Amino acid sequence: MESSKSTEAYPMKGGDGVCSYTNNSSYQKSLSEVAMSFICEAVAEKLAVENLACGHPIRIADLGCSIGPNTFIAVENIINSVQIKYETLTISAPPDFQVFFNDHISNDFNTLFKTLPANKQYFAAGVPGSFYGRLFPRASIHVFHSSFALHWLSKVPKEVTEKSSGAWNKGRVHYGGADDGVIMAFRQQYMKDMEGFLKARADEVVCGGLVVVLMPGRPNEVPHCECIGNVLFEVLGCCLLAMAKQGKIAEETVESLNIPIYYASPQELEEIVDRNGCFTIERMEGLAHIAEPETKHAAGRLGMGIRVGVEGIFKGHLQDEMIDELFESYTKKLEQAPSMYSSGGAAILYSVDKFIFLADFIIIDFEADKDIPIILGRSFLATGRTLIDVQKGELTMRLQDQKVTFNVFNSLKYPDYLEEYSRITEIEEMCLEEGIQRNLKLEGEYDEDLEEESIEEIEETGTDVVPVEVAAFELLENNEQKDFTRP
Template identity: 40%
Template sequence: MAAPMNAGSGAFSYANNSSYQRTGFNSAKNLIKDVLIQSIDVKTLMSSTISNTFTITDLGCSTGPNTFLAVENIIDAIEQKYRSQGENPASLEFQVFFNDQVSNDFNTLFASLPVDRHYYAAGVPGSFRGRLYPNSSICLAYCASSIHWLSKIPEELVDKNSPAWNYGKIHYTDARDEVVAAYEAQFEADMDGFLNARGKEIVRGGVIVIISPGVPDGALANHVGITFRFVESILIGMVKEGLIKQDGVDSFNIPHVYPSVKQMSKIVEKNGCFSIKKMEMRNTRTELEASIDHDGAIMHLRAAMEGTFLKHFGRKTAEELFKRTIQQKSTLYDMMDKSRSEIGAQIFAVLTRK
């Protein structure tokens, strides 16, 4: 399992370096609100509960502050819909469950809870690939910038005798078809587990809102991951200098998959627990030529991935790697500027429990 985002509130913390995810949410927040108002029947959901408690979970919440913005947006949409159904939203109570891995920094998360919040908050540690809540106890699940993380690296990728042995690579970016297939198979298995668990936990008529990095239908499956190509080149340079072993690079694989709408739709339909209310590919940047936050990309790389590199390479190598990302950042900037169409690609999906 991948390491959690960087803890605390320091210079390299996720809390201070998650503007990319916040941009993704901000670009989708009005769409989230519109789709929820159209698709969720709050009155019917409340009529099936013992109390007037609307339960929400953020799956993969990390340390904030993005999760709090998302929760407030969702609650506002639910209250608007309830009001439009002739009911008084003041009669609703909201319970929000913030979920992430056991090793997530829940202390930082709860220390930064909004003081003026209008919901009850609780933390739920554990992997969202399996069950987290009792049967039919959740009205709405929200999952942003999380499902692209695999639960584990496929065994074939670290088997030297396998056709999917990922020699000289750290991702399926520019890798052989066997590597791509292994990644895709693991992603499909993970998503099936995710949907099966939510199928039991979410009440009928409840919804899942998913925001995830993705690729357009028809795009070459292995032509993604600008940042990973950059990091890979640094690691190979360290191998050539004798600072790390080639086997250390070969056995390291980034646990990320970027699905297409076609792939996601196929998984949801095959699973059968949910109907697709909306699923589309969007771009978080309003204009293709909009400026790219280069320095933010470097900081986000460390905030999101440092723990994963530490687990495999150790602190000394990880520190050297991130030092070199700063020294060679102009290379990444050039790569990003040449591949603008990849940056900001986002799958937006709303699924309704059958």
């Protein structure tokens, strides 16, 4: 489990005031609403409710929930989708729902729970901590959801803050227009964080559960310096440097600031998931662009939206009045370049839902022992939706529209002399060569130039050649004549 000392927490701005995240997250809300149909389809097609224990609640966790109201909308959407699935399958009445709201320890959970919907259909609980480590018991959560959270790193890469490092990010607050070494440092931190995220979720999700992630990113072909999110942070960095040149803040302060955000491409996500091996990407969708009109109010909304997200990074480094001046200057810059937010480029997101197929164990390597059978556990058999026909001796395992059948009776007929059987092909070739050589020796006095047809005839008839099967039996250490060549 990851310790709190190994992560950095920069929660969204709390409270319910004019400058709070609660009142400045309409952009995230609009994109979450666009993704609702994808989430409904994922629940309908991939969530295996048939295997859920009767009478037990369905547990949902929203990772990086912040302070709402977007988290409440997402949770209600998931619950409604599960209820529809129960009605469609007519297997039983939907069970109770338990929802866990997760974010950093310093998140404003007080405001979150004060604003819980009065007509909520679930039991609510808060779970503070980093989602890059374990948060829940094993196999305890049915649906994981995360929106606009996984592009945040657990911490700023150490090497970009050290002057002696080749990846020192001098004069910048982000990696967008930086050297390759800086970009690689951010990328490696992202890969490490995501590996921790997937490993933790693989332990915590139930068999047949679902993980749905909505996250900002960039297309494969777009370089980091042209990604709209990085461009917006570059503009913010320029405003900060301008204040340093004016003597309002120290240059050392600018050099100590880095925004721990990384925008991954679909190719990078696929690489991470494949390397983890516990999940499969069932669907990856680019959401529809939502363009802002080129107005002064639009620039103000975008500037405030950026502020409520990253202001926590500047706290402790800048006084409140300096932070106010910084974002006033930033909003003016956005007004001068409206194409940055009117193009809809900031809406490059990927909705990734993963269907989980887990087993009790994975056999990586073992020393074969015929006296110790491998016993399949009940959870493993349930995962494969196993059917066992005792009369026929058949064991059938199913996954979606595929199935495989094993004949238990036949498996008992296979030889248990593994070492000898594994060498039988080599022995056959060796015996055949030896037999041919012996035959050539006998016939050498009659015909020194044996033609190729004669060799083929020897191979077919075996004249004066020790039979292959007998030779194989004679060479076996145990000298037992068992015909391994027949099933």
